[in-house]
Every structure is written in C-alpha cells, then in structure tokens.
Amino acid sequence: MRRPDPFRIFAMSDSSQTHSIHLDTTVQYLKGIGPKRAGALEKAGIRFAEDLLTYFPRRYLDRRTVTRIRDVRVNASVTVVGQILAVDVIRGRRQRLVVLVGDGSGMMECVWFQGIAYVSKNFHAGETVAFSGKVSVYHGPQLVHPEYDKLSEADETNPMHTGGIIPLYPSSEGLSRQGFDSRGFRRVLRPLVDGLARIPETLPDAVLGRHALMGRREAVENIHFPGRWKDLESARLRFKFEELFYLQLFLMLQREARHAGEQGIAFTRVGDQVRGLIERLSFELTGAQKRVLREIREDMRRPTAMNRLVQGDVGAGKTVVALLAMLIAVENGYQACLMAPTEILAEQHFLNIRRMLEGMDVSSALLRGGQKTKERQAVLDGLADGSIPLVVGTHALVQEGVAFRNLGFVVIDEQHRFGVMQRATLLQKGVTPDVLIMTATPIPRTLALTAYGDLDVSVLDELPPGRHPVRTVWRKEDIRGKVYEFIRDEIRSGRQAYIVYPLVEESEKLDLKAATEGFETLSRTVFPDVFLALLHGRMKSDEKEEIMRRFKSGEIRILVSTTVIEVGVDVPNATVMLVEHAERFGLPQLHQLRGRVGRGEAKSTCILLSSYAVSEDARRRLETMEATTDGFRIAEADLEIRGPGELFGTRQHGMLNLKIASLVTDGPVLEKARGEAVRIVESDPKLEDPGHSLLRENLKRLYRENIGLIRVG
Ligand code: ADP
Numbered sequence: 001m002r003r004p005d006p007f008r009i010f011a012m013s014d015s016s017q018t019h020s021i022h023l024d025t026t027v028q029y030l031k032g033i034g035p036k037r038a039g040a041l042e043k044a045g046i047r048f049a050e051d052l053l054t055y056f057p058r059r060y061l062d063r064r065t066v067t068r069i070r071d072v073r074v075n076a077s078v079t080v081v082g083q084i085l086a087v088d089v090i091r092g093r094r095q096r097l098v099v100l101v102g103d104g105s106g107m108m109e110c111v112w113f114q115g116i117a118y119v120s121k122n123f124h125a126g127e128t129v130a131f132s133g134k135v136s137v138y139h140g141p142q143l144v145h146p147e148y149d150k151l152s153e154a155d156e157t158n159p160m161h162t163g164g165i166i167p168l169y170p171s172s173e174g175l176s177r178q179g180f181d182s183r184g185f186r187r188v189l190r191p192l193v194d195g196l197a198r199i200p201e202t203l204p205d206a207v208l209g210r211h212a213l214m215g216r217r218e219a220v221e222n223i224h225f226p227g228r229w230k231d232l233e234s235a236r237l238r239f240k241f242e243e244l245f246y247l248q249l250f251l252m253l254q255r256e257a258r259h260a261g262e263q264g265i266a267f268t269r270v271g272d273q274v275r276g277l278i279e280r281l282s283f284e285l286t287g288a289q290k291r292v293l294r295e296i297r298e299d300m301r302r303p304t305a306m307n308r309l310v311q312g313d314v315g316a317g318k319t320v321v322a323l324l325a326m327l328i329a330v331e332n333g334y335q336a337c338l339m340a341p342t343e344i345l346a347e348q349h350f351l352n353i354r355r356m357l358e359g360m361d362v363s364s365a366l367l368r369g370g371q372k373t374k375e376r377q378a379v380l381d382g383l384a385d386g387s388i389p390l391v392v393g394t395h396a397l398v399q400e401g402v403a404f405r406n407l408g409f410v411v412i413d414e415q416h417r418f419g420v421m422q423r424a425t426l427l428q429k430g431v432t433p434d435v436l437i438m439t440a441t442p443i444p445r446t447l448a449l450t451a452y453g454d455l456d457v458s459v460l461d462e463l464p465p466g467r468h469p470v471r472t473v474w475r476k477e478d479i480r481g482k483v484y485e486f487i488r489d490e491i492r493s494g495r496q497a498y499i500v501y502p503l504v505e506e507s508e509k510l511d512l513k514a515a516t517e518g519f520e521t522l523s524r525t526v527f528p529d530v531f532l533a534l535l536h537g538r539m540k541s542d543e544k545e546e547i548m549r550r551f552k553s554g555e556i557r558i559l560v561s562t563t564v565i566e567v568g569v570d571v572p573n574a575t576v577m578l579v580e581h582a583e584r585f586g587l588p589q590l591h592q593l594r595g596r597v598g599r600g601e602a603k604s605t606c607i608l609l610s611s612y613a614v615s616e617d618a619r620r621r622l623e624t625m626e627a628t629t630d631g632f633r634i635a636e637a638d639l640e641i642r643g644p645g646e647l648f649g650t651r652q653h654g655m656l657n658l659k660i661a662s663l664v665t666d667g668p669v670l671e672k673a674r675g676e677a678v679r680i681v682e683s684d685p686k687l688e689d690p691g692h693s694l695l696r697e698n699l700k701r702l703y704r705e706n707i708g709l710i711r712v713g
C-alpha cells in the first residue's frame with residue numbers, strides 16, 4: 001500500500017505493481033517484514049521505506065574501534081567484542097546481573113543493576129557480543145549498563161575476524177523483541193536498498209556541486225553498508241547536510257509566512273537625542289555595541305517589523321543599546337516600552353534609564369504592581385494620550401493590555417527566561433511594533449540558528465574595558481572554614497559578599513541547607529559581628545526592594561539569598577560569591593549567579609561549594625565553571641552535557657530531534673546548509689519557482705505535521 005500523497009500524482013499508476021518498492025511503500029510490505037514486525041517499527045517512528053533508509057546506525061565497529069580486553073583502561077570509553085562465558089544473577093543487598101566476557105586476551109565483567117529480568121534473557125554462553133561503555137573498576141575492570149549488540153561468529157559480522165565495518169543500529173526492547181537488533185536491521189536493509197526502483201536525489205545539483213557532497217543513492221549504500229571509512233564519512237556528511245538544509249529552509253519559509261501581510265513601521269529618522277545621548281555617556285560604546293546598534297538601526301529603517309534577539313553576556317551593556325534604540329522610536333513619534341521579568345529588575349532598568357536620560361527632554365515612567373492607584377492612573381493616562389513616550393514595567397504591561405497611543409517599539413528583557421513572551425500579544429491595531437529581545441542566555445550559535453530560525457540574532461561579544469574575569473574555584477565541604485575566612489577578609493577590606501542557597505526551607509525533604517537555616521547559622525555563629533540580610537522569593541516585593549537598597553548602599557555586608565538574585569542585580573562593590581550546594585545548579589544558572597560579581601574594577605571571586613561526592617555530570621559542570629568565564633563556551637558545554645532537547649523546552653520541539661546531525665559538533669555544516677537555504681529563500685520567498693518543485697515535495701514529506709506553518713508553492 002502506498003501512502004496517499006497528493007503531491008506525487010505520478011505515483012498512482014505504480015500502486016498496482018506489488019513487486020516494485022518505493023520510498024513511500026509502507027514497511028509492512030517490504031521483504032522480511034510482516035504486519036507484526038511493522039507494528040514494532042511504527043512505534044519507533046518508522047512507517048515508510050524512506051524512514052528505514054534514514055534510520056541511521058548509531059555507531060560502527062571494525063578492528064580499529066574495538067579494544068582488546070587486555071588493553072582496557074579505567075575511565076576510557078571502549079567497545080569490546082567477546083564471547084559470553086557466564087551469565088549470573090547475584091542476589092544480595094544489591095541484586096545484579098553479571099555477564100562474564102572473554103576475547104582471548106582477557107576477561108571482564110559487564111554488570112546490570114536494573115532491567116535484570118529482561119537483559120539476562122538476551123545472553124547465552126557462547127554468543128559473540130559487542131559491549132560498549134565506560135570502564136570502571138570493582139574487583140577488576142568492568143562495564144556497568146553497557147550498550148550491547150549481538151554479533152554472529154561468522155566472519156561477515158564479526159569485526160575481529162574481518163576488515164569490514166559493522167554498523168550498529170539503535171534499538172529498543174520493543175524492536176529487539178521483533179528481531180530488530182543490529183543484525184535484524186541489516187537483514188531488512190540489504191534487500192530494501194537493492195530492491196528500490198529509485199532513490200532520487202533530494203539536494204539541488206548546484207548545492208551538491210558547491211559542497212562536493214556525495215549523491216543520495218551512493219550515500220545510502222555507504223551509510224548502511226560501508227566499505228571504507230572515508231566513504232562512510234562522506235555519506236554521513238551528506239545526510240547531515242541534507243537534514244540541516246531542510247530544517248533551515250523550513251524555518252526560513254516559516255519566517256517569511258509570518259511576516260507576509262504584516263504592516264511594520266519604518267523609523268526613518270535618527271535625530272539629536274540619539275546623538276546627544278551617545279555624546280553624554282560617561283563611556284565610549286564598545287565595538288560590539290556599535291555594531292549591534294547598526295544592525296538594529298538597519299532593521300528599524302525598513303517597513304517590516306523587526307524581530308531581533310540581542311545576546312550579550314551579563315555585563316556586556318545591553319541596556320544602553322536598548323535605550324538608544326528606544327530613543328530612535330521616540331524621535332520618530334512613537335512610544336517605546338521595556339519589559340523586564342521581575343519588578344526588581346524593572347525598577348533597576350528604570351532607575352538606570354532615568355539616570356542616563358537626565359537633562360534630556362524625554363520623559364519616562366515606571367509602571368509596577370504595588371503603585372498607588374493615583375500614581376498608576378497618571379502613568380496609564382500618559383501612555384494613552386502619548387505624553388509619556390517611554391515606559392518600563394514587567395511583562396504585565398502587555399498581558400494586562402495597557403493602552404498606548406502609538407506603541408512602536410518594544411524591548412523584552414528576558415534575561416535567562418527566554419521564550420516566555422508571545423509576539424502575537426503585541427499586535428496592536430494592525431500595526432506591528434518592532435521587537436527587540438535581550439537575553440543573557442548565551443545560546444550557542446548553532447542552536448540560535450536552529451531553534452530561533454525566525455529571529456535575527458545580534459551578538460554583544462565584547463565586555464566593556466576594565467573588567468576583570470571572575471576567579472572561580474570549586475571547593476568541597478571539608479574546607480568550609482577556610483572559605484568563611486576568605487569572605488571575612490574581603491568584608492574587612494570593605495567589600496561585600498553574596499551567599500546563595502538553592503532552596504527556601506527544607507520542605508522538599510531534600511537534604512539541602514536551606515537559605516533560612518543557613519542564614520541563622522551564619523548570623524549567629526559564623527559572622528555574628530557582620531550585618532547580614534536574608535532575601536528570598538517568598539518575601540513581599542517592598543521588603544525585597546528595601547533589602548536590595550540597603551545592600552546597594554553598602555549597609556548590608558553579606559546578602560544571603562536564594563537564587564532570586566541571579567537576575568540583573570548590579571552592586572559593583574560585591575566581590576565574593578559563595579554558592580552552596582553548587583552541584584545542584586545547572587550551568588546557565590551558575591553562570592548567571594557568577595555574573596553578579598566582577599562588575600566593578602576590583603578582582604572578584606566565585607566559590608562553588610559542593611558536597612564531597614558529586615555526580616559525573618555535576619563534576620563536568622563545576623569544572624567547566626572553573627575553566628572558563630566565557631558564556632558561549634559554557635552554553636556549549638551545557639549543550640554537550642544535557643543535549644538540546646532539554647535545553648529548549650517546547651519551542652520548535654519536535655524539530656530538534658535530529659537524526660544524524662549534531663548541534664554541538666556540526667556547527668560548520670549547519671552554517672553551510674543555512675547559507676544555501678538563505679540563497680534559495682531570498683530569491684524565491686514562497687518557493688513558487690517551478691525549478692523548486694523538488695524542494696517543495698521534500699519539505700512536505702519531511703514536515704508533514706507542521707507544513708501548515710509555511711506557505712509553499
Ligand atoms: P547587561 O548586558 O548585563 O544588561 P548592563 O547594560 O546592565 O549590562 O551594563 C552593565 C554596566 O556596564 C552598566 O553599569 C553600564 O552602565 C556599563 N556599561 C555599558 N556599556 C559600557 C561601555 N561601553 N563602557 C563602559 N561601561 C559600560
């Protein structure tokens with residue numbers, strides 16, 4: 001049976017020929033697969049022959065990638081191939097399955113603590129199996145919960161006996177029950193590839209030529225049945241390119257569709273106030289600030305609505321860039337607003353902006369929750385009649401539908417909470433304001449290009465001069481006393497400190513030292529003679545503000561807090577940050593926290609205190625923090641440790657499930673693929689050109705669920 005496909009009319013006549021197979025033949029009708037096995041494949045997302053072709057091996061084995069057991073080293077990631085000598089379930093305090101493997105050079109154990117019943121059924125003495133994992137030691141070297149693939153002893157599948165490269169496919173319990181382990185996949189793929197009438201090329205000739213990419217048919221052959229590593233690499237590169245190219249093409253068409261019919265504002269003038277502000281600043285704009293401002297300026301000049309993300313590490317100076325852009329809007333007769341994620345931040349932005357605008361003829365206002373009715377009404381009136389051109393508030397500004405006379409420019413300061421704001425809520429009376437999003441989340445460029453394909457991205461990649469990188473040290477519980485001494489020294493020399501805890505109260509039944517409890521101990525026994533204050537998220541906002549004010553003025557010497565301070569607080573005299581239970585924080589959070597120190601001329605220190613034993617991932621996070629202050633490197637490390645799906649929640653969710661390309665390591669391929677997609681969409685924004693029919697068809701096939709989001713042909 002063929003999939004009903006309105007885009008491939010010519011295919012109809014073929015459907016009677018039950019022998020010929022095509023890319024859109026359902027897998028049930030392929031050689032060696034019946035309804036039952038097809039069901040297992042479908043659960044794994046494999047419905048058509050094409051899906052099977054693009055079900056790529058996760059790893060390849062040959063003599064070069066296999067380690068002899070005699071040579072395994074602790075902590076190395078290895079693949080060993082050997083015979084099963086014994087399978088034992090050992091009962092006791094911790095029940096475990098132990099599989100003893102030997103390869104002629106030595107023996108080692110593979111151990112499972114979970115899934116024992118299922119896994120143990122898979123192994124029988126005498127079988128040849130490849131095991132992959134990281135080597136640890138118990139009595140001797142062992143692999144805990146390794147991945148495994150059964151191989152036959154025969155030459156054609158045992159890498160120890162042949163010079164061949166053996167592909168290993170991802171599998172699941174459901175798949176392997178139906179015989180779809182690596183051998184099973186190889187068995188159905190061979191007749192499929194041989195029997196396919198056509199494996200059409202999916203990339204334009206010009207693209208193949210420019211990047212010297214392998215043709216599709218050849219790539220299919222080489223990725224599933226590799227002969228030489230060199231050809232395998234070319235095949236993999238080709239499929240990575242194909243995957244990223246169509247993803248970018250889709251995202252760009254989506255952006256075109258979204259902008260079509262939208263009426264934006266062309267801000268044509270840059271007047272005296274903008275120039276005046278630049279002149280009166282107490283500092284020179286950095287090169288990066290000037291460049292980003294130019295990019296914003298170009299967007300604003302055009303009659304389409306701007307949708308631009310400005311990424312800049314903490315302290316990179318995003319606010320002044322945003323303010324200058326807002327002034328351009330104001331000078332063109334429009335209103336501008338800045339929205340912050342919290343009231344504390346909104347107030348801080350407002351105070352900054354008011355200070356910078358001092359002596360200039362631009363009035364600004366702050367709109368916030370706790371305001372007196374009369375005061376608030378005055379602001380609302382000013383926004384409605386246009387007498388207030390510039391306003392700062394929280395996201396509630398837009399959510400509550402505050403009425404503006406002519407809102408033309410919106411700045412969203414999302415700090416690390418990127419993705420909360422829906423652009424749609426900003427549409428007012430048919431005119432779309434320009435939107436500038438500021439984020440301190442250092443998104444790796446590959447991810448920005450992918451997840452935010454519909455945004456333009458500017459990067460503030462230069463810190464203002466005179467900043468010292470924060471020294472970061474990871475310390476364990478046992479030297480807590482020394483850490484306190486260090487803080488005391490800093491306080492004595494006039495500095496201030498932050499001490500951060502992960503949770504308020506011990507309510508979650510985790511063995512965390514909560515901020516409240518820590519605060520008690522600190523103020524009673526550790527720093528009884530120092531003015532400490534506690535700040536946490538459940539306090540009333542005026543209480544919080546009062547504490548922040550007194551910390552800023554230098555009266556409070558040590559601020560003990562939960563993570564509420566991670567956003568935007570600016571106290572240059574604070575030079576120490578101690579993070580308690582640092583192993584419990586994610587990398588972006590630690591980076592944000594650390595950004596609270598090192599904001600002045602003095603050298604600053606961030607101390608990450610952890611319990612004695614931490615998990616492997618926590619160790620990698622803490623070591624990354626010690627090694628670098630570069631937000632982009634931290635974001636990349638985060639991507640590596642966690643993977644992209646988790647990092648970006650739901651936004652463009654399904655699309656980040658890449659089959660072969662990696663957002664961490666395939667940045668250069670992504671850039672090239674994007675370049676080709678840009679070239680196409682710029683010349684043919686709706687993909688109407690008859691010469692692009694191939695691209696249209698493939699997009700529809702690849703993005704069947706999401707095709708409504710774009711307009712093609
Ligand atoms: P962030 O990007 O974290 O929002 P801010 O805009 O708050 O950074 O700027 C941090 C500090 O640096 C502010 O005190 C700001 O006045 C100052 N600043 C911004 N740009 C420059 C510059 N080019 N030179 C010196 N100081 C600057």
Ligand code: MG
Nearest residue numbers: 318319413568
């Ligand atoms: Mg800021």
